[in-house]
Structures are given as structure tokens and as C-alpha cells.
Amino acid sequence: xxxxxxxxxAAGLLLLAVLLAVFPFLHEWPFFGMFLGEFRTFNxxxxxxxxxxxxxxxxxxxxxxxxxxGHAALVLVSAYMTAVLxxxxxxxxxxxxxxxxxxxxxxxxxxxxxxxxxxxxxxxAIATFGLMLALPQILKLQALTQWTNGALGIGxxxxxxxxxxxxALDSREWLYYAAIAAAAVMTVVFVxxxxxRIGRALIALRDSEIGAEQxxxxxxxxxxxxxxxxxxxxxxxxxxxxxxxxxxxxxxLSFIDSIFFLVAIVIGGLGSVLGSIIAALFLTFQSEAVSxxxxxxxxxxxxxxxxxxxxxxxxxxxxxxxxxGFIQRPRWPRLRGWILGxxxxxxxxxxxxxxx
Amino acid sequence: MDLFLQxxxxxxxxxxxxxxxxxxxxxxxxxxxxxxxxxxxxxxxSTFVAWSALSTAMGFWPAFFLTLLSALAMGALVEWLIVRRxxxxxxxxxxxxxxxxxxxxxxLALYIWGPLPRGFGPFSVFSxxxxxxxxVCIGRLNLGILAASGIIxxxxxLLFQRTKFGLAMRATAQNRLASRLVGIPVGxxxxxxxxxxxxxxxxxGILAAQSLGLDINTMFSVLLFALAAAVxxxxxxxxxxxxxxxxxxxxxxxxxxxxxSSIGGIDLTVAFxxxxxxxxxxxxxxxxxxxxxxx
Numbered sequence: 001x002x003x004x005x006x007x008x009x010a011a012g013l014l015l016l017a018v019l020l021a022v023f024p025f026l027h028e029w030p031f032f033g034m035f036l037g038e039f040r041t042f043n044x045x046x047x048x049x050x051x052x053x054x055x056x057x058x059x060x061x062x063x064x065x066x067x068x069x070g071h072a073a074l075v076l077v078s079a080y081m082t083a084v085l086x087x088x089x090x091x092x093x094x095x096x097x098x099x100x101x102x103x104x105x106x107x108x109x110x111x112x113x114x115x116x117x118x119x120x121x122x123x124x125a126i127a128t129f130g131l132m133l134a135l136p137q138i139l140k141l142q143a144l145t146q147w148t149n150g151a152l153g154i155g156x157x158x159x160x161x162x163x164x165x166x167x168a169l170d171s172r173e174w175l176y177y178a179a180i181a182a183a184a185v186m187t188v189v190f191v192x193x194x195x196x197r198i199g200r201a202l203i204a205l206r207d208s209e210i211g212a213e214q215x216x217x218x219x220x221x222x223x224x225x226x227x228x229x230x231x232x233x234x235x236x237x238x239x240x241x242x243x244x245x246x247x248x249x250x251x252x253l254s255f256i257d258s259i260f261f262l263v264a265i266v267i268g269g270l271g272s273v274l275g276s277i278i279a280a281l282f283l284t285f286q287s288e289a290v291s292x293x294x295x296x297x298x299x300x301x302x303x304x305x306x307x308x309x310x311x312x313x314x315x316x317x318x319x320x321x322x323x324x325g326f327i328q329r330p331r332w333p334r335l336r337g338w339i340l341g342x343x344x345x346x347x348x349x350x351x352x353x354x355x356x
Numbered sequence: 357m358d359l360f361l362q363x364x365x366x367x368x369x370x371x372x373x374x375x376x377x378x379x380x381x382x383x384x385x386x387x388x389x390x391x392x393x394x395x396x397x398x399x400x401x402s403t404f405v406a407w408s409a410l411s412t413a414m415g416f417w418p419a420f421f422l423t424l425l426s427a428l429a430m431g432a433l434v435e436w437l438i439v440r441r442x443x444x445x446x447x448x449x450x451x452x453x454x455x456x457x458x459x460x461x462x463x464l465a466l467y468i469w470g471p472l473p474r475g476f477g478p479f480s481v482f483s484x485x486x487x488x489x490x491x492v493c494i495g496r497l498n499l500g501i502l503a504a505s506g507i508i509x510x511x512x513x514l515l516f517q518r519t520k521f522g523l524a525m526r527a528t529a530q531n532r533l534a535s536r537l538v539g540i541p542v543g544x545x546x547x548x549x550x551x552x553x554x555x556x557x558x559x560x561g562i563l564a565a566q567s568l569g570l571d572i573n574t575m576f577s578v579l580l581f582a583l584a585a586a587v588x589x590x591x592x593x594x595x596x597x598x599x600x601x602x603x604x605x606x607x608x609x610x611x612x613x614x615x616x617s618s619i620g621g622i623d624l625t626v627a628f629x630x631x632x633x634x635x636x637x638x639x640x641x642x643x644x645x646x647x648x649x650x651x
Contacts, residue, residue, distance in 0.1 A: 067451050118639040121447035122391035122591060126583050127631055129393070133580045134628035142620040259455050266452055302467045309459025316452050317441040 020180055024173040041176050042244075043284055048179035049240045050264075051280035055190050055273070056233025057261050062270035063194060064226035065206030067121065070112075070128030072258040073135045074231050078104040078238025079248040080139065083154040084147050093159060097239030101232060108231020113224035132258050136250035153249025156242060179240050186233065191273055193229070202226055203271070260286075263312045269324025278323050358491045363609045369498035371605015372505035373564055377575075377582035378589065378597040379508070380557035384431075385591045386529040387549020388439050390450040394457035395557050396575030396582070398434075401461045402427045402558030403565045403574070404469050407476055416479045423562065424555050431554025432547040439550065440543070465572045477566035501563050508556060509598055516594075525549065529592070581608060584627040588634050590644020599643075604630065 023044055027036040057071050081100035085091040091099065116124050139148050148154070160166060161174035169177070193199055201222050205212035213219050242248050264282045269275025286308070294300040300307075318333040319326055377395065384392045392398075405426050409419035434457065442449040477483075482500040486493040494502075516522035527535045528545040536542050561575065568574050585604045589596025604627060611626045634641060 061448070065446075065448060067448060069455075115636060119635060120639070121451065122385070123587065123635060123639060123641075125391065125393075125451050126587055127635055130580055130583060130628045130631045133576075134624040137621055137624045140620055141622070141625070142618055259459065262452065262455060263459070299467065302470075303463055305459040305463030306467065307463070309456045309461075309463060312456035312459065313438055313453055316449050316456070317438075320449075 017184075020184070023180075024176050038172075041172055045172075045176045045179045045244050047280050047284040048176075048183035049237050049244060050283040051183045051276060052186055052233050052240065053237035054261060054265055054268075054276045054279045054283070055186065056230035056237070058265045058270065058272070058276045058279070059190070059194070059202075059233070060226055060230035061262070062265060062272065062275070063199065063202040063206060064223055066116065066223065066226065067125045067262075068112075068128045068227075068230075069125050069255065069258045069262070070131040070135075071230075071234055071261050072253040072255070073128070073132045074104055074108060074234040075238040075241060076135060076139075076248070076250075076253045077107075078235040079242040079252065080148060080154070082239040082242045083156060083248050087154055087156060088147065093156075093243055097236070097243065100239045101235035104235025104238065105228055105232035108234070109224055109228025112231070113227030116227060117220045117223045129255065129258075132255040136254070139250040148250075151250060153247060153252070156246045158246070159243055175244055179244060182236060182240065186236065187273065187277075190233075190276075194273070198222065198225070206271075260308070263308050265322075267311055267315050267322055269322030269326075270320075272322070272324040272328075274327065275322050275324035359613065361492045363613045364606060365492060365494050366498060367606035367609030368602055369494065369502050369605070370609065371585075371602040372502050372598075373560060373601070374578060374581040374585045374604050375598045375601025376505050376508055376556055376563075377560040377578060378585035378601050379512070379594055380553040380555075380560065381582065381586050382553075382589070382591060382594050382597040383512075383556065384550055384553035385586075386594075387525075387546045387553070388435065388443065388450070389447070390439055390454055391591060392457070392553065393451075393454045394461055395553070396579040397458050397461040397465070397572075398427075398430070398554055399557035399561035399564075400570075400572060400575045401465050402430070402554070403476070403561035403570055404465055404474075406558075406562055407469075407474055407565075407570055416481065420562065423558055427555040427558035428551040431551040434554070435547045435550035436543075440546070443546075462572060469572075471572065473569050473571035476570040477562075479566070482566060497566060504559065504563060505598075508559060512552075512556075512594065580624055580627045581605070584630045587631050587641050590638075590641025593641070593643035596641060596643030600641075 024041045026032045027038050027040065053071065053075055057068070060066050060068055060071075078100045081103055082093075082096045085096035085099055086093050112128075116127075119127065138144075140151050142150075158171050159175055160171060161169045165174060194202075201212065201217045204215060204217055205219050205222055209219055241252075245252070260283065264279035265275060267282060268277070268279030286304075290301050290304045290307070315322060321329075377399065380399070381392050381395045384390060384395070402423055406419050406423040409422050410416070414422070438457070439450070439453060442453050478497050482497045484496040486495045487499060488494075514522075516526060524535070524540045525545050525548065527538075528540060528542050529549075532542055535545070560578075564578055565574055568577060581604050582601070585600035586597055588600030588603060589598070607630065608623050608626060611622055615622055638644070
């Protein structure tokens with residue numbers, strides 16, 4: 001037992017667990033108080049929410065190779081279900097979150113996953129992108145306003161910690177523990193899932209669908225299942241999103257967020273748990289980082305999308321496995337040989353001289 | 357009945373706008389198998405180029421041709437510098453690159469021209485009284501959009517079907533290896549596909565901005581309809597894109613006219629439903645080629 005704890009990996013995980021457990025109180029301590037504000041607890045809570053959502057998206061895109069640009073739509077729908085159930089039907093908040101998560105998972109599996117099996121790359125991306133573009137309008141439909149409250153959205157109350165914890169924790173700290181615990185459990189589930197038979201089947205069908213079929217993988221079942229599991233993560237993330245934000249409206253998440261989810265997991269690292277964690281850190285701090293940058297370089301906040309779009313393209317071309325892939329196996333792209341070599345091979349000057 | 361005819365005509369006019377935006381996407385998809393999500397934002401960018409040219413007191417036609425040239429160059433450069441780096445890898449990579457381009461052009465336009473909406477047109481070519489036949493009228497702008505789309509489609513048809521260059525482009529779209537073997541400069545054909553698609557998008561942008569106004573979100577309101585048009589027609593069929601655009605335009609107008617106003621705006625919802633319905637029946641669009649699967 002002692003030997004096991006001394007192994008660097010186990011010791012690291014233990015240290016991480018302790019750090020996460022004391023994190024909300026860290027800013028009150030003498031040393032850490034210098035650079036940690038109370039607001040960081042909220043940051044950490046949102047990190048947990050993004051982590052759940054991005055784990056699901058990484059399972060779908062990084063492991064099973066299907067692209068969904070409508071992932072923010074699933075999150076939004078689940079947030080709405082949580083809001084309606086808890087605010088109008090008297091569900092306790094945790095019950096509403098569990099119900100909404102289950103409903104989103106089933107919907108993702110049956111309503112999206114099964115039809116999506118027939119669709120190839122760009123068509124699936126377009127259909128899910130269409131869902132994301134149309135969803136705000138659907139949520140504002142007159143017929144649904146008695147539940148969705150139209151463009152105004154639904155507010156939630158302050159979440160009080162239950163029973164004995166009420167004296168020890170305030171609302172913000174309780175939400176932090178709930179979200180971080182959910183994210184930690186679901187991360188462990190994710191790691192085990194991707195190393196199981198299902199995870200290996202998904203990787204096989206991503207790399208070659210027909211090859212996987214030959215090896216006895218039921219491609220249709222696994223693709224739909226990937227959508228279902230990924231929707232489960234999105235649903236849980238959505239329920240917690242409502243609890244943490246205390247509010248949801250048709251414009252809480254837009255298609256730009258959906259694209260940013262993809263930016264995050266590609267830069268973080270497709271097909272990797274570490275990649276999802278880096279991606280969640282990226283989403284948590286991107287707006288703060290950009291506004292810090294704009295203090296140094298004026299106008300940088302307007303260039304946000306150029307920076308992230310450029311990073312996305314650069315990552316795909318130069319670091320296809322993202323930051324996580326680079327950490328696990330550092331390998332610099334051979335810039336000269338690859339980019340210049342390719343341009344040289346297409347010999348633009350010959351084209352120009354022939355025109356002249 | 358007059359109401360119906362009136363809505364049919366204006367549906368066809370707005371549909372022809374969706375048709376040429378979708379046509380640009382199809383031209384690009386045929387060349388490098390990249391579905392260009394950035395089509396709307398690139399069109400918006402080109403329209404801002406036109407706006408800048410016009411604000412130097414240039415006439416409409418010089419500004420128009422300048423924009424067209426810059427769009428051709430922009431499309432070719434994007435293909436040559438960026439898209440070609442992920443050529444022959446996975447579909448996922450080319451989708452990600454397209455979304456990266458979406459963000460880059462969105463951000464560049466915001467940085468250069470700012471978030472405020474700009475006045476754009478209508479230009480003298482497109483302004484004037486409505487043309488009427490009986491009680492059914494069509495505005496000058498709509499007539500112009502219809503005519504412009506007709507001209508674009510005719511020119512592209514001539515290019516693809518009646519010239520040797522067009523034959524080479526069609527060959528490249530069909531079988532790249534065989535085209536290379538018979539001596540077609542494949543790389544140049546791919547760049548040309550992107551250049552043409554971007555230029556067609558620029559024209560769509562110039563036409564759209566006259567009625568929608570010009571700001572960085574201008575094309576979002578037409579993007580979903582163009583996507584629906586492209587899906588309806590099938591991503592690799594130019595004729596399908598045009599037909600799809602017209603159908604979507606008419607369906608959108610009819611839904612706006614005949615759906616009870618009490619349910620609120622439904623045009624985006626209808627476009628999304630069209631995408632879903634088409635894909636349920638034909639996973640590669642109505643005129644799309646069904647692809648073979650290989651290991």
C-alpha cells in the first residue's frame with residue numbers, strides 16, 4: 001500500500017485530490033491569498049462544467065470521429081429541462097438535473113444518434129449546425145412560452161447546501177464541490193470507458209469503419225452509442241450550467257460556443273482525457289486571457305476570433321494531437337521541410353513565368 | 357391567388373440569393389471535398405471590401421470588379437496556403453479548417469471595419485420602381501437579384517460545359533489521380549474551384565447586403581437557408597444547389613405567409629426541418645452522388 005502511494009502517478013493524483021478539496025478555502029490562506037481571489041472558486045466551478053461537456057464532445061469527435069456542431073444545443077436543452085422541472089414542476093434541483101441528464105442522453109442516442117449513423121462527415125456537421133442556428137428561435141416559439149418564458153429566459157434561486165453542510169459551506173462553495181465531484185467521477189468513468197471494449201471499438205471505427213466492421217464491431221450500434229454517452233455528458237453539464245449560472249435564456253449558448261467547444265478540444269488534444277482537461281482550462285480562461293492581452297496589445301479583444309481561428313488551423317496542420325499529444329510525445333513539426341517544401345513543390349514561379 | 361403568386365415570385369427572388377450562396381459552397385466542395393462553413397463570413401468580408409472601395413468615391417462597376425478580383429485571389433490563396441496542408445487527410449480535418457476560416461474571417465472583419473452596421477446600396481442598377489404584371493409586383497432589387505443569379509448560373513454553365521478548362525475542372529472533381537495522369541494541373545484546378553466559389557459568394561454578399569444592411573453578422577440570417585439549399589440539392593451538384601435554393605426561398609416565404617402569426621417567427625425552424633427531412637430520406641441530398649465506401 002505504501003509503495004503504491006509512492007509511485008509518482010498515484011502521488012500526483014492524491015495531491016490533485018487534496019488541492020481540489022481545499023481549493024475554495026485556499027484564498028483565505030496567507031501565501032495563496034496573494035494571487036487567488038474568491039472569484040477563482042467560480043472559475044473552478046465553471047471549469048468542472050466545461051470539463052463535463054468537453055469530455056462528451058471529445059468522446060464523440062476524438063474517439064468515434066463524428067463531428068457535432070450542435071453540442072451547445074444539447075447543453076442548452078438540458079439546462080432548459082432542468083430549469084423547467086425545478087422552477088415549475090417542483091422537482092428538487094438534483095432531481096431535475098438527473099432527470100434532464102437522462103432525458104438528454106436518451107434523446108441524443110435515439111433522436112440524433114441513430115439517424116446520424118447514416119450521415120457522412122459534412123452532412124452531419126451541417127445538420128447539427130442547423131440545429132444550433134435554429135434552436136434559439138425554437139425556444140422562443142409562442143407555443144412553448146408557457147414553459148420556456150420566451151426570450152426572457154428562466155431564472156433559478158440561490159442554491160443552498162443541504163442539511164448539515166449548510167453551516168459549513170456557502171452557496172458558491174457547495175456548487176463548487178458538487179460540480180467538481182461530478183466532473184471527477186465522470187472523468188474516472190470516461191478513462192475506464194475509453195479503455196474498455198467500447199472505447200477500443202470506437203477508436204477502431206474512427207480509423208476505419210469497414211476495417212472495424214471486419215473485426216466484428218457493430219458500427220451502427222457503437223456510433224449511436226457514442227452519441228448517447230456524449231449527450232449524457234452534455235446533459236449533466238447543461239444541468240449544472242443552469243445550477244451554477246442561476247439563469248438560462250435562448251441566447252445563453254450560441255453556435256459560436258459550439259465552434260469554441262471544437263476549438264478547445266482540437267487545441268487541447270483530440271482523443272485524450274488530458275486534452276479535454278486542457279480544453280476546459282482554455283474555455284474557462286479564454287475571455288480573461290484575451291482581455292489581459294488587449295491591455296498589452298490594443299485591439300487584441302477584437303482579434304479574439306482571428307487568434308483562435310488561426311490557432312485552430314495551426315493546431316490541425318502542425319500539432320494534430322493538440323497540446324496533450326505534444327506533452328505526451330514532444331515532437332516539433334518540421335516547419336521548413338513541410339510547409340516550404342510543399343509550396344516549393346508546387347513551383348509558383350513557373351506558373352507566373354508561364355503566364356507572363 | 358394573387359397573394360400566392362406574389363409570395364411565389366418574391367420567394368423565388370430571395371431563393372435565388374440562397375441559391376448562389378449555396379452554389380459557391382458546392383463549387384468549393386467539389387474541388388477539395390471541404391465543406392466551407394466560412395462561405396458566409398468570406399462573402400461578408402468581400403462585401404466589406406466592396407464597401408471600402410465604394411467609400412473612395414469609386415463607381416459601382418469598378419468597385420464590383422475590384423471586389424470580384426480580390427475574392428478570386430482570396431479564395432485561391434486560402435486553398436493554396438491553408439486547405440492544401442490538410443489535403444488527403446481526414447474529413448474531420450477539413451471541417452476543422454473550414455471552421456477555423458470562419459473564425460478568422462469573422463475576426464478580421466471585426467478588427468478592420470468594427471462592429472457597427474454600414475449603409476450599403478441599393479445602387480442605381482438595383483433601384484427604381486417595381487415592375488408589375490396585373491396585381492403581382494416584383495421590386496427592382498429582387499428583379500436584380502434574380503437577373504444576377506441567372507447570369508452567374510449561365511456563365512458557370514458555359515464555363516463548365518463548353519470550355520476545355522471547365523472540362524478539366526469537372527475531371528478533377530471526379531477523379532483526381534486520373535486527371536493528373538492525363539496532364540491536368542490538378543493543384544491549379546483546386547485553387548480555381550476555391551477562387552470561383554469565393555467570387556460567387558462575394559456577389560451573393562453584395563446582393564444580400566443591399567436589403568439586409570452590412571455588418572459582420574449580415575450573412576448569418578441567410579447562412580442557414582443556404583445550408584439547407586446545399587443539403588437539399590446535394591453537396592456536389594451545382595444544379596441541385598440552384599434548385600434547392602429556389603425551393604427553400606419559396607418554402608420560407610410560404611411558411612411566413614400562411615403560418616398563423618401567433619406562433620412567432622419560424623423561418624429558421626422551417627429551414628432546419630427541411631435539412632432534417634431531406635437527410636432522413638436521402639443522406640447525401642437529392643441530387644448528390646452516393647459515395648462508395650472503401651477501407
